[in-house]
Amino acid sequence: xxxxxxxxxxxxxxxxxxxxxxxxxxxxxxxxxxxxxxxxxxxxxxxxxxxxxxxxxxxxxxxxxxxxxxxxxxxxxxxxxxxxxxxxxxxxxxxxxxxxxxxxxxxxxxxxxxxxxxxxxxxxxxxxxxxxxxxxxxxxxxxxxxxxxxxxxxxxxxxx
Numbered sequence: 001x002x003x004x005x006x007x008x009x010x011x012x013x014x015x016x017x018x019x020x021x022x023x024x025x026x027x028x029x030x031x032x033x034x035x036x037x038x039x040x041x042x043x044x045x046x047x048x049x050x051x052x053x054x055x056x057x058x059x060x061x062x063x064x065x066x067x068x069x070x071x072x073x074x075x076x077x078x079x080x081x082x083x084x085x086x087x088x089x090x091x092x093x094x095x096x097x098x099x100x101x102x103x104x105x106x107x108x109x110x111x112x113x114x115x116x117x118x119x120x121x122x123x124x125x126x127x128x129x130x131x132x133x134x135x136x137x138x139x140x141x142x143x144x145x146x147x148x149x150x151x152x153x154x155x156x157x158x159x160x
Contacts, residue, residue: 030112042071043114044081052107059101063089068114072100079103079111 030045038044046067048056053064060067060083069083081103083096 028114028116031115033111033113037074038071038113040071040073044069044071044079045112045114046079046081046103047109047111048103048107049109052103052109055107056101056103060086061088061094065089067101067103069096069098069101077105079105079108 033042033044048064048067053062056064064086066087067081067083068085068087069081072080072082074080079102081101082098083101084098086094086096088094
């Protein structure tokens with residue numbers, strides 16, 4: 001019986017890890033770029049201004065608010081980015097396959113660095129773990145939850 005339980009819980013852990021994977025996206029923060037020239041490979045979020053949206057319509061599409069990707073390089077007053085995602089003004093989100101696009105500095109409203117946040121990650125994982133423990137205990141999957149006591153029926157009280 002214990003081998004079956006271990007097997008089931010092992011599968012559940014794998015499913016849980018898969019289900020929790022999207023939460024890791026919430027574990028990033030955006031911080032202003034604090035150096036004049038960020039290192040190549042730095043993950044950036046570039047917010048476009050109105051001039052940038054108009055000038056880059058053929059490169060990134062219409063009504064683009066933000067472009068995210070890895071910095072390839074800087075120079076001549078522009079950022080060269082390997083684009084991974086494009087976010088529209090009205091909430092649309094489009095995945096990209098890493099095409100390289102140049103953004104002139106005068107087309108950019110602000111540049112932020114996308115950084116991993118250990119604190120947010122710990123908080124998210126603690127929440128997931130708490131939910132899993134609650135579900136396991138509530139469903140009496142491993143003998144730590146549910147009701148205990150007699151199952152003899154009778155439903156009696158002092159009237160019997």
